[in-house]
Amino acid sequence: MERRTAVKYLFVIAGGTAVLPSCLHKENKASVLLKNIAVTADQETMLAEFAETLLPASSTPGAKDTYAHLHALRMMDQCFDKDAQKKFTGGMKEVESMMKKAHNTTFAGASAAQRSEILTALENKKASEDALQFYKLMKNLTIQGYLTSKPVLGDIFHYELVPGRYNGAFPVKTIIHQA
Numbered sequence: 001m002e003r004r005t006a007v008k009y010l011f012v013i014a015g016g017t018a019v020l021p022s023c024l025h026k027e028n029k030a031s032v033l034l035k036n037i038a039v040t041a042d043q044e045t046m047l048a049e050f051a052e053t054l055l056p057a058s059s060t061p062g063a064k065d066t067y068a069h070l071h072a073l074r075m076m077d078q079c080f081d082k083d084a085q086k087k088f089t090g091g092m093k094e095v096e097s098m099m100k101k102a103h104n105t106t107f108a109g110a111s112a113a114q115r116s117e118i119l120t121a122l123e124n125k126k127a128s129e130d131a132l133q134f135y136k137l138m139k140n141l142t143i144q145g146y147l148t149s150k151p152v153l154g155d156i157f158h159y160e161l162v163p164g165r166y167n168g169a170f171p172v173k174t175i176i177h178q179a
Contacts, residue, residue, distance in 0.1 A: 071144070087137075
């Protein structure tokens with residue numbers, strides 16, 4: 001075998017082994033990169049449905065349309081301490097088990113009425129401390145993510161950054177000095 005052909009095959013094999021891990025996508029990972037908390041794809045779907053139950057779509061986009069659940073995940077991952085992150089993930093599992101006990105289904109697979117029933121129980125503080133902590137954090141982060149999203153700020157509120165527009169042709173009144 002020629003040396004050039006061997007070196008060429010060596011580079012092809014080395015390049016293939018370098019690219020191969022990026023091709024192997026695990027189906028059970030969240031769609032956002034999280035460093036401090038571990039969230040599966042099923043839990044991310046649960047969070048999306050939880051957020052959509054809090055802020056459903058109507059003539060305006062819902063929480064799922066604005067990706068408010070991903071905002072909540074990123075904020076929880078990057079801005080909160082380890083204790084709050086543990087309570088968040090533990091409470092998420094508690095809410096899922098509440099749905100399992102009450103309706104024998106997952107939160108994502110439940111009907112809108114069943115989801116509203118669980119949220120009403122959480123709002124009325126009829127749940128464990130971890131579930132209530134999760135509800136409080138998720139509700140606040142979802143509302144924050146929704147209100148600061150581009151569809152809401154740009155299309156609904158028509159928000160402009162301060163100081164606003166510059167109008168160089170604005171008419172100026174003349175000032176008359178009185179002595």
